[in-house]
Amino acid sequence: VGIYVKAFSLKEEKETGADLGVLLNVDLQGARLSKAFIAQAKICSCVGGRLSNGNVRKDLLNQCLKMLNITPSSFVIVYTPNLTCGILAFPAADVYALDGYVSCSNLVAVYKIRLKTLFRHFLRCLLGDFRLGKEYWGPRGLERFIREYRVKHGLLLSVVRG
Numbered sequence: 001v002g003i004y005v006k007a008f009s010l011k012e013e014k015e016t017g018a019d020l021g022v023l024l025n026v027d028l029q030g031a032r033l034s035k036a037f038i039a040q041a042k043i044c045s046c047v048g049g050r051l052s053n054g055n056v057r058k059d060l061l062n063q064c065l066k067m068l069n070i071t072p073s074s075f076v077i078v079y080t081p082n083l084t085c086g087i088l089a090f091p092a093a094d095v096y097a098l099d100g101y102v103s104c105s106n107l108v109a110v111y112k113i114r115l116k117t118l119f120r121h122f123l124r125c126l127l128g129d130f131r132l133g134k135e136y137w138g139p140r141g142l143e144r145f146i147r148e149y150r151v152k153h154g155l156l157l158s159v160v161r162g
Contacts (some may be wrong), residue, residue: 005033009153013064018067020077021151023133023142024122025158034137035128037073038151039089040064044104064096073129078107078117087115123157 018038026033040063060076067074073091078085094110095102114122119129136145139156146154 004132009130016061017093018070018074018151019153020145021138021142021154022119022122023131023145023154023156024128025044025137025141025156025160029161030142032137033130034141035122035125035130035133036071036136036145037075037122037128038067038071038149039075039077041077041079042062042069044080044085045106050091060079060102062095064092067092068096071129071132072129073132075118077118078104078130079157086111093145118149 019041020039021036023036024034030058033147040060042060064074064076072093076090076092076095077087078090079087088109090109090110090112095107098106098110118127138158142154142156160162
């Protein structure tokens with residue numbers, strides 16, 4: 001089994017609001033699977049083990065809508081400078097449903113998972129958009145993926161057997 005990881009950054013101005021696009025390519029002796037998700041990162045403060053305030057801006061709802069127009073597999077990733085609260089991922093659809101009441105302190109009211117759990121679910125095929133990922137394969141596919149959707153950074157996870 002060969003495992004390959006590729007990162008790529010887009011230097012142009014982004015339009016989607018997505019900071020990260022992740023693409024998974026799996027080829028197990030000719031049986032191919034490819035899928036993707038995108039995410040917007042935000043920083044918040046952690047006080048007493050709870051998110052309190054940060055750079056969650058009014059345009060986050062617009063950014064969520066733009067990402068959701070690309071794929072339902074869109075997330076808002078919130079981290080704290082000291083990582084006391086950890087790195088949390090919130091489905092963009094749930095954040096968008098807050099309808100103007102977005103702040104770090106009220107994000108805790110919606111479904112959230114830790115970043116490592118997001119990637120675990122992604123690798124176990126519990127989440128990710130196969131329709132989006134199907135179009136993109138390999139390092140060139142990753143570059144095309146983030147250029148076409150104007151995502152700031154891209155990560156390709158590739159597993160090939162046989």
